[in-house]
Amino acid sequence: MTEDVSQALIMHLPQHVGKAVCVRGWLRNKRSGKNIHFLILRDGTGEVQCVASGDSLPAETMQLCDALGIESSLEVVGIVREDARSPGGYEVALSEVKPLQVVNDFPISKKEHGVEFLMEHRHLWLRSRRQVAILRIRDELEKAWADFFYERGFARVDAPIFTPAACEGTTTLFDVDYHGDTAYLTQSGQLYNEATIFALGRVYCFGPTFRAEKSKTRRHLLEFWMLEMEAAFFEQEDNLRLQEELLVFSIARVLQKCGRELATLQRDTDKLVNIAAPFPRLHYRDAVEQINRQMPDRAEPFRYGDDFGAPEETFISQQFEQPVFVTNFPVGTKAFYMKPDPDEPDTVLAADLLAPEGYGEIVGGSQREDDLDALEKRVGEHGLPREAFQWYFDLRRYGSVPHSGFGLGLERTLAWLCGLSHIREAIPFPRMLHHLYP
């Protein structure tokens, strides 16, 4: 290949108009006439039409182009030029074509495929425009979260993946042999965050989370990524405000940086542009009342004290075009570490945030019980092994302060922002019930 021609990423080609460049990538598509080939090349940063004309290229090169199938890898040299006939407005007039590997049997064709086939070929499916767009937005969202917390003085402190005991229950954990002991894959880093705030004040962790529930719905993964933040001296109100701020910040960032990707996904961005704080808040009691008064096709009334199921959540979120906080759940429905509301002691200072458009719960958060006696009592009521929580009780023995935190699911948030109909597309290699390949 010509040595003095500069390598260029496809995203930078507009800066090279009139100059010769070398582009390396994969063949997305090809259209051919008798004396001309249009090679659509992609390199991960974009795609560009490359034109091989028999008028300017030797017959051998034209034959090479003829042999190239979709997803062949190649290196080309040519002059960048503007041309209205080319998709994207620019194209490369080829002078050299060097196939790196000629492919003629790429399994995923330009026509439609079923879910089963695509999932079986997830490692190849990721190359599609749609999947690339989703992964770009995922990357931007993760960057936005890191920036958001960095700017506000939060330290990222990673929590362990192996844990000795259940955080909340014991039936939904994956267990692994830990050299003779049983360890569990983490279900939440929260308890560890509660320890590190006493060192760093404001922290968050971000990592994979494992749930062994046999869930089989468009909203569930067995392995998903969750951001969990915890802050000392944060009360319930501070907690909700930060959630609003984080989501508004994230949406603004994705709209600003990922317009092309959202267009590829044909996302109706008006729905995102209109998201604004403060988000509506709905008291659990009022939610129950609305369900019983307005929710259609209900055989039996919803009982105060029960937890919402998916149909109830969907109904609630449909009442709003904004994300909605559901607050003041009855004490019995929620985890042991949540602090009762002093104004309504039979409810907790907790809130779930439900995303609009039927995407369901994306955040769960609460103010934590900071009183040792009350916490020990709750652990007993929940039938949890007191010994395992001694270190956690220590946090209430040595300088206890009011504190709060929340967990935000990456894939559910991404599914919402991208308008995906299934969470499996929101993670490169989804782990689902009976799906461990590839």
Next chain:
RNA sequence: UCCGCGGUAGCUCAAUCGGCAGAGCAGCUGGCUGUUAACCAGUUGGUUGGGGGUUCGAGUCCCUCCCGCGGAGCCA
């Protein structure tokens, strides 16, 4: 675990009442002067998910197992 739907060519699907297993795309062969999921003509391709049963005859009906999809419970 439970409920519902499905499994036919490499892919996406069709097949009437139980009566010769088909189409589009991909592939292959040829054609086409700038294409836009390029187009045109020809053509290859089948253990109808596995096993058992009913029948003169089963993709179709019955039993059973496997796999997939959607939902419930649970949750981010």
